[in-house]
Amino acid sequence: MNSREFLLLMAAMGAVTYLPRMLPLVALSGRKLPSWFAEWLELIPAAILSALIAPTLFAHADPRVLTFGKIELLAALPTLFCAVKTRSLAGTVVVGMLCYWGLGLVK
Amino acid sequence: MAGTVRQGLSAAWPICLGYFPIGLSLGVLAQKGGLAPWQMAAMSILVFAGGSQFIAVAMLGVAASPVAIVSTVFMVNLRHLLMSSALSVHFPGVSRRFLALFAYGLTDESFAVNLTRFSQGGWHRYSALTLNHAANTTWIVSTVAGVYLGQLVPPGAAGVDYALTGMFICLLVFQLRGPIFTITALIAAACSLMAYLWLPGNAYVIVASCCAATAGLVLKRTLLKREVPA
Numbered sequence: 001m002n003s004r005e006f007l008l009l010m011a012a013m014g015a016v017t018y019l020p021r022m023l024p025l026v027a028l029s030g031r032k033l034p035s036w037f038a039e040w041l042e043l044i045p046a047a048i049l050s051a052l053i054a055p056t057l058f059a060h061a062d063p064r065v066l067t068f069g070k071i072e073l074l075a076a077l078p079t080l081f082c083a084v085k086t087r088s089l090a091g092t093v094v095v096g097m098l099c100y101w102g103l104g105l106v107k
Numbered sequence: 108m109a110g111t112v113r114q115g116l117s118a119a120w121p122i123c124l125g126y127f128p129i130g131l132s133l134g135v136l137a138q139k140g141g142l143a144p145w146q147m148a149a150m151s152i153l154v155f156a157g158g159s160q161f162i163a164v165a166m167l168g169v170a171a172s173p174v175a176i177v178s179t180v181f182m183v184n185l186r187h188l189l190m191s192s193a194l195s196v197h198f199p200g201v202s203r204r205f206l207a208l209f210a211y212g213l214t215d216e217s218f219a220v221n222l223t224r225f226s227q228g229g230w231h232r233y234s235a236l237t238l239n240h241a242a243n244t245t246w247i248v249s250t251v252a253g254v255y256l257g258q259l260v261p262p263g264a265a266g267v268d269y270a271l272t273g274m275f276i277c278l279l280v281f282q283l284r285g286p287i288f289t290i291t292a293l294i295a296a297a298c299s300l301m302a303y304l305w306l307p308g309n310a311y312v313i314v315a316s317c318c319a320a321t322a323g324l325v326l327k328r329t330l331l332k333r334e335v336p337a
Contacts, residue, residue: 001167006146009173013163014153016181022210024191026203036324038189043291043320045186046282050292051299051315052162053275058296064304072272079273083280089216090125092280093132096273101266 071107075100108233115237118224122216122238123245126157130246132270133160134253140168147254151247156214158278159183160250161270175310182313190218197225201232212239215278287330291323 001009057073059066079096086092130151137147142164154160159180166176191213198206209232217239224230283289298318302311 005173007149009176010146010149010153012173012177013150013159013180016177017154017156017159017184017187018211020181020184020187021191021213022207024188025195025198025206025210025213036328039327040320040324041185041189043288043323044182044316046279046288046292047295047316047319047323048183048186048312049158049275049279049282050295051312051319053272053279054296054299054315055303055311056272058300059303066300066304072269075266075269076272076276079276080280083277087281088125089274089277090128092277093129093270093273096276097132097266097269099266100269100272104266 071100071103075103111231111233112237114231115234116241118220118234119238119241122220122242125216126242126245127249129157129270129274130249131253131256133157133164134250134255135257136161136253136268136270137164137250138254138257140164142167142254144251144254148247148251151250154180155211155243155246156180156184157246157274161274179312182316186215187213187218190215190222194218194222194225197222198232205232205236209236209239212236212243214239214242215281217242287323287327290326291319294322295319 053076055061055064057070057076058068060070075096078099079092082088082095083092134147137150142150150160150163154163162179162183163176166179191210194213198209221230221235221238224235279292283292295315295318299311299315302314306314
């Protein structure tokens with residue numbers, strides 16, 4: 001990917017990031033989304049995050065097969081515990097990294 | 108004016124503190140993935156979205172197609188539609204130009220702090236704008252610094268490869284605000300694994316999240332209907 005293609009990709013990413021932030025603020029102010037749509041959108045972040053994490057924890061990449069023995073899954077348990085208990089983003093990221101690193105050394 | 112700026116800055120520090128290590132880890136990952144400092148800066152300025160940038164760096168690393176990257180980023184940021192809508196009630200009669208500038212800095216964290224402050228009252232829109240841009244500046248500086256530091260960090264050091272997963276786990280926990288969210292997340296994980304095994308590329312994220320949110324909505328509506336006596 002050359003510089004021009006990279007910048008074009010960034011501009012496209014920027015546009016699809018900016019529009020959902022800007023359009024409701026400018027256009028929808030005072031109005032309400034249809035309730036079913038608002039409720040659907042409300043569930044989307046949890047669904048996306050879970051869908052993103054699942055293969056990292058439960059599957060090998062090449063070839064794609066299920067597994068329950070990855071370090072990623074083991075490290076996820078204290079990370080999840082820390083997230084629930086502390087509700088600190090920075091703290092959880094650090095705990096996750098340290099657990100993953102430590103488990104990698106032990107294995 | 109100076110007072111409102113100061114208020115914004117003093118409310119922004121927890122966000123800045125939180126962004127710094129995450130920005131650094133993103134920069135380190137980006138460097139490992141072959142991104143130059145100017146590319147990291149361009150991404151942080153044009154996109155300014157933590158989760159999306161982690162995903163983009165990961166997808167660039169496995170040479171995913173631009174269409175897959177952009178559509179994934181779009182899906183990940185759909186949640187801002189709701190945050191933007193929720194904030195809009197606090198800007199009655201404010202110019203579109205201000206709103207267009209303010210919207211650039213809307214993140215999960217700035218949304219949470221600004222909405223809380225607006226609800227408490229006495230929060231000026233320039234304080235809110237200052238907060239957004241303080242967070243944005245921290246983000247740009249820390250991500251670019253990460254790229255430079257990345258050259259000094261050996262691969263796998265201190266588990267930086269896990270920063271992405273750690274952040275997503277924590278953001279997911281923040282999202283689990285009731286049983287229906289947990290059920291939706293579990294359905295999404297199951298759908299994601301099936302789609303990951305059977306579909307090519309990164310389609311699994313979009314397919315699984317749409318299926319799970321729809322299933323969650325149907326479930327919520329059926330359960331609610333049962334609770335209300337006819």
